[in-house]
Amino acid sequence: MTTIKDVARAAGVSVSTVSHVLSGRRPISEPTRLRVLEAIERLGYRPNRLAQGLVSKSSRSLGLLVPDLANPFFGSMAEAMEIAAHDRGYSVILCNTNLDPKREADYLSMLLSRQVDGLLYFPGTRVPNRALLEAVAAGVPVVVVDERIDNLPGVFVDNFDGGRQLGRLLAQLGHRSLLFIGGPEGLPTVTDRLNGLRAGLAEGGSASATVNLLLRFGEYRASHGYETIHACAREGVFAAVGDERPTAVVAANDMIALGALRALRELQLQVPRDCSLTGFDGVEFTAMITPSLTTVQQPSTRVATAAVELLLQRIEAHEHHRDRERANHEHQPSAEATPVIPHVVLPVTLVVRESVAPPPQLR
Known part of the structure; x- marks a missing residue:
């Protein structure tokens, strides 16, 4: 997909000059x-998809793409983001990609x-969608x-620390498989939670203890936990x-844990009499099922608020940059500083409930 930068490069002008030609709001020489x-x-190039959004006045709207609205984690996060955006004078357009790259690309275009x-x-796959990268390259x-x-x-x-807290708890209870x-x-x-789990098991167990860790991977869905x-x-x-028989099941999210619980029954x-079970995310239902689920609580409201605030900061910085480009002569672009890529990492909390206990052989 051709971007506005491709047009600028082919024409030998700046991105702002292409925007001015498309908008007709600033005088540009005829040649x-x-x-x-x-x-x-x-x-x-199709300007209605990218250029118009770059040169128009603020729409006071944000796009929100989530991979799986059937997962209540994403539903609660979307709700918190909508509230945070509304409080700051923005509306939110919510799109559920359902882990489908084509659907995601269509929503990005829309x-x-x-x-x-x-x-x-919210990425749902290991490889970023090409349409997203094109939007980023276009300055969105x-x-x-x-x-x-x-x-x-x-x-x-901090997914690593969440996994570590779970590992330490299970090791201290005596779980070795x-x-x-x-x-x-x-x-x-997935990688961070697994690496943290390994670190916690090592920290919580004796130096001589051998841990048997069986790994299974799939989708972040209840059906995966059930089928596994x-x-x-x-x-x-x-x-x-x-030691070959697992005495604890560690699910990488609460939905997987929910499916696993049904299958274990x-x-x-x-x-936890025969097998302990843990989750990750801390969605609301984990406190209401029987047994209540030990999980790692994500601070959803804080994450949502921080994400909205960071995006608004990026929007403001983008507008300032665009204004500077307009102030400069089209053949004398200002030098750009090396961009700083901000990452905000928030802490998690281990919530211990009824679904964990020492392994049967230790009771």
């Missing part, structure tokens, strides 16, 4: 205007055509949330004796 129009036609001032983006302010993307500003929680049910392998949250437990049962994992394995 320069014709050169820009020729580049637009030759490259097949949001840009509606001239949103910036994007709040973007803040990522939950999963890190290289060279983009974002707001995250565990099943970790993760989301997509290689996703930053039954698959492990068919493999004889829960029929093993001694169907296998007549009681939590």
Whole structure:
């Protein structure tokens, strides 16, 4: 997809000059205007998707893309972001990508055509969507949330420390054989939570203790937790004796834990009598199910507020930069300083509830 920067490069002018030609709001010499129009036609650039959003006045609206609204974590986060944006005079357009790259690209195109001032983006896959990278290259302010993307500003929680707190707790209870049910392998949250779990198990156990950690990866969905437990049962994992049998299941999020709990019940394995179970995120239902779920609580309201504030800062910085470009002669662009990529990392809290206990052999 051709970007406004491609047009500027092909025409030998600045991005602001292309914007001025498209908007018609500033005088541009006729030879320069014709050169820009020729580049637009030759490259097949569609200004209604990107350029109009860059040159228009503020729409006082933000785009919010989440990967899975069926997960109450994203629902509660979206609600908190809408409240934070509303309090600051902005509306939010919510888009559920459902982990579909094509759907995500379509939504990005729609949001840009509606001239949103910036994007709040929850990545759902390891590889960033090309449409997102094109929007960033075109100058659209973007803040990522939950999963890190290289060279983009974002707001995250300390997933490593959350995993470490869980690992330390389970090791201190005496668990030495565990099943970790993760989301997509290689996703930053999955990697950080698993590495933290390993560190916590080492910190909480004796120096001579050997830990058996069985790993399974898939989607951040309840169905993955449910199917993984039954698959492990068919493999004889829960029929093993001694240290080979898992005495605790560590789910990488609360939805996976919910599916795992259902499957464990169907296998007549009681939590926590036969097997402890933990989650991650701290969504509301974790306190209401039986047994109540031990989990790592994310500060959703703080994350949402910090993400909205960071995005508004990026929007303001983008507008100042655009104003400076307009003040300079088109053939004498100002030197750009090396950009600082801000990352906000917030702490998490371990919430210990009924779903954990010492392993059966220690009771």
